[in-house]
Amino acid sequence: MIEYRFDTQLLIDGQNLSEDAINDYITNNIEGDCLLAVGDEETIKIHFHTNTPWVLLEYCASLGDIYDVVVENMERQSNGLQG
Structure with a gap:
């Protein structure tokens, strides 16, 4: 069984965005793993x-x-179904 089922990806357009602040917020407030937060301001x-x-x-x-x-x-995908 997969611990965290949903692979979630998106882009954010904004002003004064901070990779570090976003990474810290997600890490401290939303349960999950495999976090990548990359880009610019x-x-x-x-x-x-x-x-x-x-x-x-x-x-x-x-x-x-x-x-x-x-x-x-990802659980459906691992079972050979469309995710």
């Missing part, structure tokens, strides 16, 4: 495995415009 790419992707999306939407959102169910 205007665009950040997020990749995160979690059981609560809606919490991640809500937080990211508070930072700016989110787009290219992908949420894949």
Whole structure:
């Protein structure tokens, strides 16, 4: 069984974005693993495995415009189904 089921990826467009602040907030407030938060002050790419992707999306939407959102169910994928 997969501990964190949803592979969640998205882009955030905003102003004065900080990779470190975003990384720290997600690490301390949203349960999951495999976090990547990379980019610059205007665009950040997020990749995160979690059981609560809606919490991640809500937080990211508070930072700016989110787009290219992908949420894949890795448990279904591991069972040979479409995620």
